[in-house]
Amino acid sequence: MGGLYHGKILLHWCDTCHAPVMADRCACGSETRAVPVTPPGDARPAFPDDISFINNLFLDRFGITLIPDGWIALINNVPDKDRMEEIVVGGAVVGAVRYLPETGRWDALPRPEAALIQRPEKRYVIVDDGAVPSIRDGASLLAPGFVSCDPDIVSGDEVFMLTRSGECAGVGRMKVDASEAATMERGQIVRSRKNIRSQFTPGPASWDEVVTANKDVLIRLESATRQFIAEHIGPYEHLPISISYSGGKDSLASLLVVMNTYKKLPILFIDTGMEFPSTYENVRQVTERYDLECIMVDSMGEFWREFEIQGPPAVDCRWCCKTAKLEPLRIFIEVTWNECVSFVGQRKYESASRARNPRVWRNAFVRNQICLAPIHSWTAMHVWLYIFREKAPYNDMYRHGVDRMGCYMCPASDMAILERIKQHVPDLWKEWEERMEAWRIKHDLPESWMAEGTWRVRNDRSQEEPESFARHDAQTGRGRRSGRSS
Numbered sequence: 001m002g003g004l005y006h007g008k009i010l011l012h013w014c015d016t017c018h019a020p021v022m023a024d025r026c027a028c029g030s031e032t033r034a035v036p037v038t039p040p041g042d043a044r045p046a047f048p049d050d051i052s053f054i055n056n057l058f059l060d061r062f063g064i065t066l067i068p069d070g071w072i073a074l075i076n077n078v079p080d081k082d083r084m085e086e087i088v089v090g091g092a093v094v095g096a097v098r099y100l101p102e103t104g105r106w107d108a109l110p111r112p113e114a115a116l117i118q119r120p121e122k123r124y125v126i127v128d129d130g131a132v133p134s135i136r137d138g139a140s141l142l143a144p145g146f147v148s149c150d151p152d153i154v155s156g157d158e159v160f161m162l163t164r165s166g167e168c169a170g171v172g173r174m175k176v177d178a179s180e181a182a183t184m185e186r187g188q189i190v191r192s193r194k195n196i197r198s199q200f201t202p203g204p205a206s207w208d209e210v211v212t213a214n215k216d217v218l219i220r221l222e223s224a225t226r227q228f229i230a231e232h233i234g235p236y237e238h239l240p241i242s243i244s245y246s247g248g249k250d251s252l253a254s255l256l257v258v259m260n261t262y263k264k265l266p267i268l269f270i271d272t273g274m275e276f277p278s279t280y281e282n283v284r285q286v287t288e289r290y291d292l293e294c295i296m297v298d299s300m301g302e303f304w305r306e307f308e309i310q311g312p313p314a315v316d317c318r319w320c321c322k323t324a325k326l327e328p329l330r331i332f333i334e335v336t337w338n339e340c341v342s343f344v345g346q347r348k349y350e351s352a353s354r355a356r357n358p359r360v361w362r363n364a365f366v367r368n369q370i371c372l373a374p375i376h377s378w379t380a381m382h383v384w385l386y387i388f389r390e391k392a393p394y395n396d397m398y399r400h401g402v403d404r405m406g407c408y409m410c411p412a413s414d415m416a417i418l419e420r421i422k423q424h425v426p427d428l429w430k431e432w433e434e435r436m437e438a439w440r441i442k443h444d445l446p447e448s449w450m451a452e453g454t455w456r457v458r459n460d461r462s463q464e465e466p467e468s469f470a471r472h473d474a475q476t477g478r479g480r481r482s483g484r485s486s
């Protein structure tokens with residue numbers, strides 16, 4: 001399997017420092033080893049809410065905590081139907097959590113390495129020593145190899161397969177209930193889940209120590225940024241320069257690295273009216289802390305006006321970006337500067353299209369803005385380590401397992417993330433639900449439209465005009481706007 005790569009996976013682990021290192025040598029001098037995460041492999045730190053969520057889930061299912069106090073843990077998003085997050089502890093992938101949008105529940109998928117952290121007390125199957133070698137090779141557990149198991153296991157549960165002495169031979173999905181397994185003479189009891197094994201090295205570390213371990217990596221990022229800016233800013237230096245700031249981690253890192261390697265610049269923030277409260281707070285903190293000018297582009301309620309006409313935006317009909325962001329920005333630049341240049345926190349690891357994007361470009365909709373991407377080749381780990389080194393104030397939503405800033409109701413978000421957002425900004429979400437409910441009733445849509453999140457994809461092939469759609473859409477969008485403002 002090739003997997004989905006947007007760039008080389010740079011994540012390594014130093015077994016001396018118990019720290020992730022984004023290079024093959026740690027600042028301590030030790031050689032590091034690659035961590036076999038699933039591509040694209042843009043892992044990020046696990047924050048306190050991630051850690052307690054994961055630990056509670058594994059405690060509930062297996063009677064173990066996956067992330068010991070004081071250890072470093074990372075979260076790696078894996079392509080899945082909705083959301084799946086791999087968990088890295090001790091330099092190994094020790095498990096994953098997966099959101100099941102149909103039931104609104106999370107599934108915990110352990111890896112054999114998890115049993116090295118703590119011995120499972122629930123959902124384990126004891127296997128006969130004779131069956132161990134084949135299970136280790138990926139074979140399923142058949143009835144003759146079965147010894148005993150947790151009596152509460154039911155068919156479909158994820159289980160650990162342990163030897164009589166408590167070592168983990170493998171993991172998999174139970175095919176029968178515990179009561180049935182005890183009486184079976186043949187047939188499959190556990191279907192093995194094949195995983196790439198990874199080396200697990202136990203030990204604690206702090207994020208400050210991780211930053212130290214990556215000291216040289218961060219210095220190299222700065223010199224590369226200095227060089228990038230020196231090579232590309234020349235033709236545009238006469239234009240007004242700003243940092244595009246969204247309140248997200250990537251724009252924060254690009255602000256910091258530009259400030260440290262080039263100069264202090266004003267930040268350009270587009271208020272779509274759909275931001276998290278913590279985003280406004282973060283903009284305030286950052287401008288205050290670094291004494292920056294904040295240029296605010298107000299979209300003046302364009303989102304809700306367009307909502308009344310089009311209904312909610314969808315992944316395949318994202319009118320919102322253009323209406324609430326790009327068009328207000330284009331007009332602002334035209335009126336204020338005519339043309340400008342901005343540093344933008346875009347990264348190639350974010351998506352395949354961003355990986356193809358050049359590092360200097362003009363946005364297709366905002367032709368009067370030249371964009372430079374100083375952190376184009378950074379991974380999320382580089383971004384976070386740089387933010388941690390600078391002790392910069394970052395958006396509070398990251399602490400709550402939300403790893404994507406921007407409009408709070410973005411249709412491109414997974415159901416899992418929208419669920420977390422609902423929990424952390426209930427008032428905002430209530431307003432959204434009320435607006436959505438009004439639209440749903442007016443247009444006679446089924447209740448599942450909101451409840452199951454089907455509003456996020458229109459899939460409306462009847463209105464599709466493959467060749468001319470984009471242009472047509474852009475024209476009507478503009479026409480409507482100028483109609484209103486005249």
Ligand SMILES: [Zn+2]
Pocket residue numbers: 014015016017018026027028029030213
């Ligand atoms: Zn080290």
